[in-house]
Amino acid sequence: MSDSKGNAGHGKKRLANPANWSAETGLVHGGTLRSQFAETSEALFLTQGYVYDSPEQAEERFKTESGGFIYSRYANPTVAMFEDRMKLLEGAEAARATASGMAAVSASLMCFLKAGDHVVAARALFGSCLYVVQDLLPKFGVQSTLVDGRDIEAWKKAVRPNTKAFFFETPSNPCLDLVDIKAVSEIAHDAGALVVVDNVFATPMLQKPLQLGADVVVYSATKHIDGQGRVLGGIVLGSAKYVNDHLHPFYKHTGGAISPFNAWVMLKGLETLGIRVRAQTEAAGRIADHLAAQKAKGVTRVIYPGREDHPQRALAKRQMTGGSTLVSFEFAGGKEAAFRFLNGLAIIRLSNNLGDAKSLITHPATTTHQRLKPEVRAELGISDGLVRLSVGLEAPEDLIADIDHGIAALKV
Numbered sequence: 499m500s501d502s503k504g505n506a507g508h509g510k511k512r513l514a515n516p517a518n519w520s521a522e523t524g525l526v527h528g529g530t531l532r533s534q535f536a537e538t539s540e541a542l543f544l545t546q547g548y549v550y551d552s553p554e555q556a557e558e559r560f561k562t563e564s565g566g567f568i569y570s571r572y573a574n575p576t577v578a579m580f581e582d583r584m585k586l587l588e589g590a591e592a593a594r595a596t597a598s599g600m601a602a603v604s605a606s607l608m609c610f611l612k613a614g615d616h617v618v619a620a621r622a623l624f625g626s627c628l629y630v631v632q633d634l635l636p637k638f639g640v641q642s643t644l645v646d647g648r649d650i651e652a653w654k655k656a657v658r659p660n661t662k663a664f665f666f667e668t669p670s671n672p673c674l675d676l677v678d679i680k681a682v683s684e685i686a687h688d689a690g691a692l693v694v695v696d697n698v699f700a701t702p703m704l705q706k707p708l709q710l711g712a713d714v715v716v717y718s719a720t721k722h723i724d725g726q727g728r729v730l731g732g733i734v735l736g737s738a739k740y741v742n743d744h745l746h747p748f749y750k751h752t753g754g755a756i757s758p759f760n761a762w763v764m765l766k767g768l769e770t771l772g773i774r775v776r777a778q779t780e781a782a783g784r785i786a787d788h789l790a791a792q793k794a795k796g797v798t799r800v801i802y803p804g805r806e807d808h809p810q811r812a813l814a815k816r817q818m819t820g821g822s823t824l825v826s827f828e829f830a831g832g833k834e835a836a837f838r839f840l841n842g843l844a845i846i847r848l849s850n851n852l853g854d855a856k857s858l859i860t861h862p863a864t865t866t867h868q869r870l871k872p873e874v875r876a877e878l879g880i881s882d883g884l885v886r887l888s889v890g891l892e893a894p895e896d897l898i899a900d901i902d903h904g905i906a907a908l909k910v
């Protein structure tokens with residue numbers, strides 16, 4: 499393969515192809531589209547429209563929707579860079595970036611479902627995702643069945659002749675339950691249904707749903723992809739056929755496009771996604787281990803997919819390359835103990851957001867899951883003593899010291 503001068507030429511050619519890059523390289527260079535000024539950093543194209551050289555060119559562009567841009571609700575160069583970088587990372591053929599994670603979730607399902615269809619979804623869903631499946635889709639004649647996502651038999655039993663989609667998150671919010679992507683995808687495909695996975699909690703660094711058999715992946719880019727708590731955004735990734743036949747027409751005509759500014763922030767976020775998620779996951783593992791050693795002090799349960807005592811540890815090892823940046827844990831003393839702990843914290847801030855460089859903690863029973871009936875919360879494992887911690891980029895030692903202060907505040 500190499501010539502007398504070594505294989506530099508060959509190697510350069512190989513590395514010129516983004517398909518040969520490792521994930522970290524793609525996060526920095528993937529999808530970069532340089533203007534005539536050859537800028538180093540991705541350009542921010544804040545423009546609604548585009549001008550044409552001639553009416554002939556305009557006619558051709560409208561006819562083929564290729565060879566250039568038409569209108570930023572359909573596509574925009576900065577948005578295209580974000581989509582291309584994500585496609586490379588996820589191993590997807592096509593993608594559309596959206597105004598928020600919920601615009602991604604709702605578009606991913608509504609673009610191909612129609613009245614008379616049926617959806618099976620895991621019960622442990624992000625609140626707004628639950629609204630889409632349980633309240634919104636039925637208004638348009640799409641029925642849904644909610645199952646315990648951990649139970650393979652439950653997915654099988656829920657299938658009907660008109661089942662067209664399976665939808666779930668793994669790990670789920672806030673109890674970090676896992677769904678076996680490969681096994682559930684096989685059931686869906688036998689039934690002729692598409693599998694849509696909300697991969698926010700795992701991030702594209704720790705889990706690749708498309709490689710495990712899923713058809714569509716959605717993200718709230720608001721979380722780890724921005725990673726610094728600034729802008730909202732989302733993205734849907736899947737096959738070229740799914741995007742061309744279903745997602746693109748829906749996206750283009752219903753207006754869920756991301757702002758080019760937000761797409762630019764996401765592009766810059768992606769550059770550091772790998773190192774951030776690695777550091778945050780490592781810190782989350784240390785914190786989970788520390789919490790697990792505090793049983794005598796009132797921490798009765800620690801849930802972390804990276805720990806050997808996670809009830810689905812074998813599955814976590816099969817489909818994830820890390821335990822995630824989130825840790826949930828429970829206090830024996832219920833809401834009162836949880837609030838005392840939260841009031842005892844100095845660095846970790848109270849917020850329902852996640853995936854941020856800042857460590858954030860929330861009490862799901864009184865915030866994100868307040869709307870649910872107590873018996874539904876109990877079914878989902880969301881007790882009054884449960885808190886969910888999103889681990890940030892602070893020194894892990896400081897976070898552990900902060901947690902110890904919170905635990906010390908449990909004593910009356």
Ligand SMILES: *Cc1c(COP(=O)(O)O)cnc(C)c1O
Pocket residue numbers: 598599600601603624626627667671696698699718719720721730731732
């Ligand atoms: C935050 C979140 C969403 C919604 O994303 P937004 O950007 O807030 O619209 C959807 N799914 C999961 C799992 C999330 O954490």
